Amino acid sequence: MNDRRAPSPHDTTADAGQGNVADSMSAQTRLVHVGRHPRQQHGMVNTPVYRASTVLYPNLAAYLNHDQEFEYGRRGTPSSRAVEDVITSLENGAGTRLTPSGLSAISCALMSVVGAGDELLVSDSIYEPTRIFCNGYLARMGVTTRYYDPGIGAGIAELLTPATRAVMMESPGSLTFEIQDLPAIADALRGRDISILIDNTWATPLFYRPLELGADIVVHAGTKMFVGHSDAMFGTITANRSHWDRVKTTHGDMGLCAGADDCFLAARGLRTLAIRMKEFNTRALDMARWLEEQAPVRRVLHPGLASHPGHAIFKRDFSGGGCTFSFALPKGPEEAIHALFDGMELFGIGVSWGGYESLIILPQFTNNRTVTSLPEDEQLVRLHIGLEEPDDLKADLKKGLERYRTFLD
């Protein structure tokens, strides 16, 4: 029925450790076993890097009937299938396709549900390159995008027109961390031909499973938590049964595929995702709580905090959180933020996140808010909390905050 290729757990020919994992097993166990078939790889634990364009057929009949699992490198290899099976299993979807980046997963997913004359609703807190794709490419193709307040919930019903075909969500937003009420949005759209897409990069399917809450398509920047070591670009698209055919077709039509080495790195990263997420969840929340107590921090934007406006929904729908969050400082002179950033010893200044090393960036909001706004008198800073000793990170941040404070009156 679904596209998972793991052998059935009842297959009597399969040995222990062969990737024959029941759907009922926990996500942590599936992360370790799904997508690995050591008996097909001479006993090797990990599925190797299959570099391929051409795949040979044993005879003309096999070629004409397309009756082998792999036919051409772009259309899948054991290296890509290994990753697809893990994500499909974790997201509880009908199938998964891989892309060379998170952004290409988003653009492909959007192109699979909208066309000329359609209207798309997008959260105002969306990842900025997603907004640029909607306002640029999709607009040129005749798709109208309108933005909505991420706190809208059931109120989304008021924005619908007969042309509305899709809603693109991201919960929480990756700079400002607003939580969206996916079940309320799904309820408001029920019975209409409107697809719900969601970017689930932050929480990962270990902590949030949008397809079970009413979404149709889930995308990931696998670049972040799946790869997990800041050394590859990767994207995934997982769809439910009603959306799987169009995702598979659009992905195929666009000629997208992920490189074999990157598939290997993603598959390897996924094996330890559960233990990394558990650790990141604890560390980031602990650091967020600590920052709430530090001067001159004004507020901390982490949905796991009781002070966060989305906390109740977060507690209801998520079982944990990711490794990034933001905090707000009272706006100071320009030198203040340079002094904070440039003196950091452990936090690197760089975009992306999800690796083992801590990062700090300055979110900028020049063109990326249309229906919501942020306080003018605040300076936001986003952190990715890495795997260094938390006390060392706190000492680094404390010194940074002191540098900032010397510039405030």
Ligand SMILES: *Cc1c(COP(=O)(O)O)cnc(C)c1O
């Ligand atoms: C990084 C990121 C993306 C884009 O992923 P790339 O692999 O950089 O293209 C999309 N969504 C979110 C939430 C991200 O953090």
